[in-house]
Structure formats: C-alpha cells, structure tokens
Amino acid sequence: MGAALSPGAGVVYDGQRWEVAGLTPPSVLLAGPAGELRPVSISHLLAAPGTRVSEARDGDGLDAGTVVSSLDVAMTAPIGPTMTA
Secondary structure (H helix, E strand, O other), X not given: OOOEEXXXXXXXXXXXXXXXXXXXXXXXXXXXXXXXXXXXXXXXXHHOOOOEEEOOOOOOOEEHHHHHHOOOHHHHHHHOXXXXX
C-alpha cells in the first residue's frame, strides 16, 4: 500500500516540499513552506515526475491509488495510456 494522499500529508512536487492542505477530488490544495497555496489536479500531481507522498501525521485519508481509481476517464487522460479508470 502506498502513502495516503490526505490533509497533512507531505508531498514533494515540482521540486518543492508541500503539505496537503485540502483534498476535494479531482483537485488537491498544496501549502508551501512560506504559506503559499497551490491547487493542482490529482491526476497531474500523481503523474508528475519525481512526485513523492508521505503519510499524514494522523494517518487518516485515502490511498493515492484509491483516489486515482475513483476518477473518470477525462480526469485520468493527462496521466497517459498506461492508466486505466
């Protein structure tokens, strides 16, 4: 089982360390160390090279694979042909 994508989880994305501030599929709201907020589509986040997700402190949330499998074909299209909905 992979790390859970949930509020409080740590994420390395686009060369920076972020924390998941909110999760409303199909989007996730990332908070940077300086307090900046960045909305990102979950499919884009998980498909981006170098993205890493670490568990939230409380361990509560959805596994990233579970979130992706719940997305419809239009939302997973940016991930590529290896993704099945």
